[in-house]
Amino acid sequence: MSDFQIQLISTPKLATLLGYGEPSPSFYEFCRRIGVAPVPGRRGWYDPKLVRARLDAVQGIEKVQLSVEPRQSLVAQRRARRAAG
Secondary structure (H helix, E strand, O other): OOOOOOOOEEHHHHHHHOOOOOOOHHHHHHHHHHOOOOOOOOOOEEOHHHHHHHHHHHHOOOOOOOOOOOOOOHHHHHHHHHHHO
């Protein structure tokens, strides 16, 4: 069994993290406006990854795409060096 743990944020905790004193109509309106919704089937619990992604999108922060190129084997790297030199 792995150490993978799913952590959800409760409504009161999310409201506090977003600067609200408690879950209020303005908190729920803000969540609706930016597209943050509770986890389906878990009323009152939010996925922190979704919250972060929606906040980033609203602020115009784009994910940095790292170019993932397959690494050459050490033998292929050595052959390329020898061919160039």
